[in-house]
Amino acid sequence: MKDYAISDAVLVTNYINGSEGALATLIERHKQRIYSFIYSKVFDRDVSEDIFQDTFIKVIKTLKSGKYNEEGKFLPWVMRIAHNLVIDHFRKGNRMPKFEDNGEFSIFSVISDGDLNAEKKLIKGQVEEDLRMLIQELPEDQKEVLVMRMYRDMSFKEISEKTGVSINTALGRMRYALINLRKVIEKNNIVLTN
């Protein structure tokens, strides 16, 4: 942590009391660290700019509305906001189609009916069938845990209660089930993607 002539806490107080210059100093002081943190998560310059901007909009609103408390340090607080916005970004990404600007616009890159076409449905069915066969090759204890977790959506706590082993053992069996599946897939050059 660098020592500055004016601490962050003083700048924050000055900003709350109306000094806009104090905010400029805070941004100048921490922009590189905050931006690099965001970029290290999203690997996209434009998205990083957006999240950086949204982070400081939240900071400004919180400070101006008098909701900020000086219990924590300024930078960790801002980093936490940035971190939460990065998480929001990825959550949104899972729900919404992303338009990537590659010079050519295609309406179908942002609009689809959400259903798989006939070919993809067929491939998906084959992949799932292949996977079911591979799972049958696993040792019984590993197969049991994997089926409960992946197909019945049970938690490891529920699996441990059902099978009478500890949670750690159930986790270990799941891990080895996945390792063994990968080994079989690699060994037989099986393609499980559509």
Next chain:
Amino acid sequence: MANFYLKSFNKEEKQLEPKKSTVDFILNYSKALKVTKYEDIQFETLLN
């Protein structure tokens, strides 16, 4: 997948910072935003 997680930054990437326009936008936003409290209600006004 492993490559994705282990992707290392080069020196230039480590010195990343936001564009000046982004910082300017934030500073202008800050200047324009007024938060007014009336009893328990809080109003945000952008004075542009």
